[in-house]
Amino acid sequence: MRSYAKSIAFYERTRKHLAGGVSSNVRYASTPVPLFFERGEGARLYDVDGNVHIDYVLGNGPAILGHAPKPVIDAVQRSLAQGQVYAGQHRRETELAERLCGLLPGAEVVRFATSGTEAVLMAMRLARAFTGRTRIVKFEGHYHGWSDQAYISARPPLNEAGPAEAPVPVAGSPGMPKSVLDDVVVAVWNDLDALAAAFAHHPGEIAAVIMEPMMVNGGAIAPHEGYLSGVRDLCRAQGALFICDEVITGFRVGLRGAQHRFGVTADLAIYAKAVAAGFPMAMVAGRRDVMDTLLDKGVMHGGTYNGNVQSMAAALAALDELERDDGAVYRDLEQRGTRLMQGLAALGAKHKLPVLVQGLPAIFQTFFTKAAAPENYRDSAACDRDMALAFHVALQEQGIRVNQRTTWFLSTAHDDAIIEETLAAADRAMAALT
Numbered sequence: 120m121r122s123y124a125k126s127i128a129f130y131e132r133t134r135k136h137l138a139g140g141v142s143s144n145v146r147y148a149s150t151p152v153p154l155f156f157e158r159g160e161g162a163r164l165y166d167v168d169g170n171v172h173i174d175y176v177l178g179n180g181p182a183i184l185g186h187a188p189k190p191v192i193d194a195v196q197r198s199l200a201q202g203q204v205y206a207g208q209h210r211r212e213t214e215l216a217e218r219l220c221g222l223l224p225g226a227e228v229v230r231f232a233t234s235g236t237e238a239v240l241m242a243m244r245l246a247r248a249f250t251g252r253t254r255i256v257k258f259e260g261h262y263h264g265w266s267d268q269a270y271i272s273a274r275p276p277l278n279e280a281g282p283a284e285a286p287v288p289v290a291g292s293p294g295m296p297k298s299v300l301d302d303v304v305v306a307v308w309n310d311l312d313a314l315a316a317a318f319a320h321h322p323g324e325i326a327a328v329i330m331e332p333m334m335v336n337g338g339a340i341a342p343h344e345g346y347l348s349g350v351r352d353l354c355r356a357q358g359a360l361f362i363c364d365e366v367i368t369g370f371r372v373g374l375r376g377a378q379h380r381f382g383v384t385a386d387l388a389i390y391a392k393a394v395a396a397g398f399p400m401a402m403v404a405g406r407r408d409v410m411d412t413l414l415d416k417g418v419m420h421g422g423t424y425n426g427n428v429q430s431m432a433a434a435l436a437a438l439d440e441l442e443r444d445d446g447a448v449y450r451d452l453e454q455r456g457t458r459l460m461q462g463l464a465a466l467g468a469k470h471k472l473p474v475l476v477q478g479l480p481a482i483f484q485t486f487f488t489k490a491a492a493p494e495n496y497r498d499s500a501a502c503d504r505d506m507a508l509a510f511h512v513a514l515q516e517q518g519i520r521v522n523q524r525t526t527w528f529l530s531t532a533h534d535d536a537i538i539e540e541t542l543a544a545a546d547r548a549m550a551a552l553t
């Protein structure tokens with residue numbers, strides 16, 4: 120049995136002066152306590168007890184190039200002596216904005232922010248200012264950060280969520296004002312009729328529809344064929360903006376993100392996480408006429424650390440790696456992720472476990488269910504979470520780190536040998552479950 124004695128002791132000590140012992144509630148979802156790490160290198164993390172983990176959490180997505188990727192670290196190191204924040208502009212921002220607009224679907228202009236949560240807030244404010252409307256449609260199981268305006272029905276208990284035809288918006292946290300629920304219309308995802316009904320109930324009131332273009336946070340589920348373009352068409356017909364939250368999918372499911380992969384262009388898109396390969400950076404990208412309201416209508420967007428020197432340097436260096444040979448690294452990611460997905464599914468069959476592997480090679484999930492493949496949050500919430508948790512624990516014992524929902528993020532550092540090592544460990548972990 121692996122020992123976590125030092126992590127447990129650190130956690131007890133930390134709780135005395137750091138509220139709850141963590142800096143993000145998401146980190147409670149760790150076994151047996153939030154683990155303390157000493158370093159990360161490539162695909163591996165090293166904890167304070169000396170345990171080595173092949174890491175498929177990757178900071179919840181950012182570490183697309185693995186931990187401590189040399190080209191990014193070198194670029195950031197070179198930038199350090201130039202200062203960190205100027206409260207003024209610098210050349211790296213110009214260069215990065217130019218490159219991103221040349222790359223991403225629909226990105227006529229970008230605006231940099233620091234976290235995904237804030238960038239979502241900016242996009243929602245822009246949509247409201249541009250359309251003069253207030254309500255935003257969001258989908259059950261989709262997470263758009265922890266703000267009052269967005270942390271609604273992100274993972275609602277099904278007994279509070281109302282009927283699928285007309286879901287009830289559920290505040291995700293104590294302390295959120297009830298009034299925010301009035302501005303949000305919640306719908307079931309992957310269902311065009313459900314969205315059409317939401318529009319029909321609120322004619323002329325919807326400013327925007329926001330979604331993860333492939334759901335990940337509420338269960339890794341790809342959109343049905345034609346769903347995203349159907350959403351875009353409905354939005355256009357109704358005078359609402361279509362916002363894709365690509366915080367997870369951007370620079371992960373492909374060089375040009377989920378929109379390119381699924382053949383749709385949103386009015387606004389939000390990126391964070393993988394874009395700066397581990398450094399704090401986010402952005403909104405999209406239509407010039409909408410983004411111009413920042414200047415024309417004086418829509419407020421601020422942030423002391425936006426466009427900071429190190430994050431810009433990191434993003435530029437990460438782009439160099441990701442863009443090389445028109446995204447050659449993504450072809451490798453795709454092939455290795457496919458090998459891992461297929462290998463895990465085969466192991467599930469071998470051990471007679473109801474394992475269903477869903478998602479895309481760079482981000483997927485192992486569900487435990489005998490039912491049909493989940494299509495939305497309600498289906499995914501009905502899968503066996505206790506089995507997923509047991510698999511998470513069994514994998515950790517074998518040196519494989521996935522989150523408690525058993526979501527798998529891949530990086531370019533997960534080479535063929537690591538995939539084989541992972542499958543051998545997963546074989547032992549599944550054997551321990553039976």
Ligand SMILES: Cc1ncc(COP(=O)(O)O)c(C=O)c1O
Pocket residue numbers: 179233234235236237239262263264265331336364365366367391392401
């Ligand atoms: C799809 C999505 N949007 C927004 C966010 C919020 O981003 P951040 O944690 O940088 O505030 C997340 C974070 O996991 C996310 O997955």
